Amino acid sequence: MHTVIIERPAVNLAALDSDLRAALGAAVLGVSAGPGRVAVHLADFVTADQVQQARVIAAGHDPARLSPAQQAAIARGQKLEAARRDLRGPELDLAAYAGQTALLARLAQKIAWLEQELLALREGL
């Protein structure tokens, strides 16, 4: 394994990992960071050019720039928060489904049960 050490503070490790893998593919085993330094771990078969490329990417890394996965996670979180804000109200009232067909009433029961399970999971019950 080749390890390239860069002395630099503050990295967005997930984004740097994503950038390196996009550029160098399977040659990248991962990235580590500790106080004041970043280590890029490369496979044995890397070329000198790839080592240099990894060094340039790590040195020029902008910690403020998010990886696609981080952007997607933030978008998912915002969507969920919006749904919680807009849709959360009183729990499902099964009495409102009393006159419906047996199939629809059963579906309402299932949804009410799932609602309770989700609430329990979120509250750590």
Added chain:
Amino acid sequence: MTPIWTPPRTWATGELVTAALLNAHLRDNLEFLKTPPTDAYTLNETADYTTTSTAFVDVDAARLALTLITAGGDVLIGFTGTFGRSGVTMVIYLDVEVDGARLAGDDGLLFEQFGTGGANDKVLHFVALRRGLPAGSHTFKLQWRVNTGLATLYAGAGTLNKDVHPQFWAREVS
């Protein structure tokens, strides 16, 4: 002064016991047993440690690299620390590199799995015995890897409510 271990002498009948012999075989050996070769490091850093490496790598090749000058025999190695994950289902593995070779090999000494809906932070700790090291200088490095995602080792870096101080240590025990 570093205590020196001398293999205990087999005394002969009528042998003159000198001060030098007593000092070497009683005083020095007892001092060695009282204070065996030991090295330890408690993290109190300016930043936590993180990795995405899927191959075992040093957590910190400078700070978490212990050195013992042993009299020869077994060495006990220990670690305790708290690890976090990056929000995905993932596994963290730990091992120790002794003089350039991993102690356990394969997937290491231990792993901890972070599952869906489970805790985001977990304590990992181990005590491991490295048997039969020859006398001399030996280096012990903590190593880690993940199967996917990003792992964090909280290192006393002031992270809110996670300002904990992992410890890595090694001591000759025989």
